[in-house]
Amino acid sequence: SFVLTQPPSVSVAPGKTARVxxxxxxxxxxxVHWYQQRPGEAPVLVISDNSDRPSGIPERFSGSKSGNTAxxxxxxxxxxxxxxxxxxxxxxSSDHIVFGTGTKVTVL
Amino acid sequence: xxxxxxxxxxxxxxxxSLRLSCAASGFIFSNxxxxxxxxxxxxxxxxxxxxxxxxxxQYYADSVKGxxxxxxxxxxNTVYLQMNSLRTDDTAIYYCAxxxxxxxxxxxxxxxxxxxxxxxSS
Numbered sequence: 001s002f003v004l005t006q007p008p009s010v011s012v013a014p015g016k017t018a019r020v021x022x023x024x025x026x027x028x029x030x031x032v033h034w035y036q037q038r039p040g041e042a043p044v045l046v047i048s049d050n051s052d053r054p055s056g057i058p059e060r061f062s063g064s065k066s067g068n069t070a071x072x073x074x075x076x077x078x079x080x081x082x083x084x085x086x087x088x089x090x091x092x093s094s095d096h097i098v099f100g101t102g103t104k105v106t107v108l
Numbered sequence: 109x110x111x112x113x114x115x116x117x118x119x120x121x122x123x124x125s126l127r128l129s130c131a132a133s134g135f136i137f138s139n140x141x142x143x144x145x146x147x148x149x150x151x152x153x154x155x156x157x158x159x160x161x162x163x164x165x166q167y168y169a170d171s172v173k174g175x176x177x178x179x180x181x182x183x184x185n186t187v188y189l190q191m192n193s194l195r196t197d198d199t200a201i202y203y204c205a206x207x208x209x210x211x212x213x214x215x216x217x218x219x220x221x222x223x224x225x226x227x228x229s230s
Binding site: 031033035037042043044045048049054084086088090092095096097098099100101102 | 143152153154155158167169170203208213214215216217218220221222223
C-alpha cells in the first residue's frame with residue numbers, strides 16, 4: 001500500500017487560516033477523508049470524500065484535492081482546533097485502508 | 109444515541125492472546141461494515157481490519173495478517189477482534205469504527221468508539 005505524507009506540524013495564530021497537506025502517489029484516484037483527534041480523545045470525522053463536511057462540523061473546516069495532494073483548510077482558527085489531523089484513503093490495489101502520517105496543529 | 113463501546117483490553121505477555129469486543133447501539137448494526145483501528149502510544153493511527161456487513165469479506169493489515177481475526181455477531185450487535193501471537197509492538201489503543209457503507213469498498217469512518225488499551229509486556 002502507498003504512503004500518505006503530511007507535514008509533522010503546522011502552527012497558526014488565532015483567527016488565521018491553517019492548511020494541512022496530504023500527498024500520495026495514487027491519491028488522485030481516491031476519495032480523501034480527514035479526522036481530527038484532540039488529546040486523549042477518539043478521532044472525529046471532519047471531511048469526507050475530499051470536500052464534504054459532516055453535520056455538526058463547523059463551516060470553517062473545508063477540504064480540497066488537486067492532483068496527488070489533498071488539503072484540509074481550517075479558517076478563522078480557534079484554540080479548540082488544536083489537535084492532530086489525519087488524512088485517510090482506501091487503497092484498492094492492496095485492499096488496505098491507509099492513514100496519513102498525521103499533522104499536529106498548534107494554535108499560537 | 110449512536111454508540112460504540114469497546115471492551116476486553118488489558119495486559120498480556122508476548123505470545124499470548126486476547127479478544128476485544130465492540131458493542132454497537134443506536135443504528136442498524138447489520139447494515140454496516142466495521143473496522144478496527146489502533147494507535148500505539150505517541151504514534152499515529154493504523155488501520156487493522158475490516159469486516160463487511162454480512163461478514164462475507166474481511167481484510168487485514170499486513171502487520172496482523174495471520175495472527176488477528178475479525179468477526180461479528182449481528183444478533184448481538186457486536187464486532188470482535190481475536191488477537192493471537194501478540195507481540196510487544198501490538199501495544200496500542202484499539203478503536204472500533206463504523207464504516208459509512210456496508211459493502212466493498214471500505215469507505216470512511218463516521219463513528220468511533222472510545223478505545224480499549226492493549227499492553228503486551230513480559
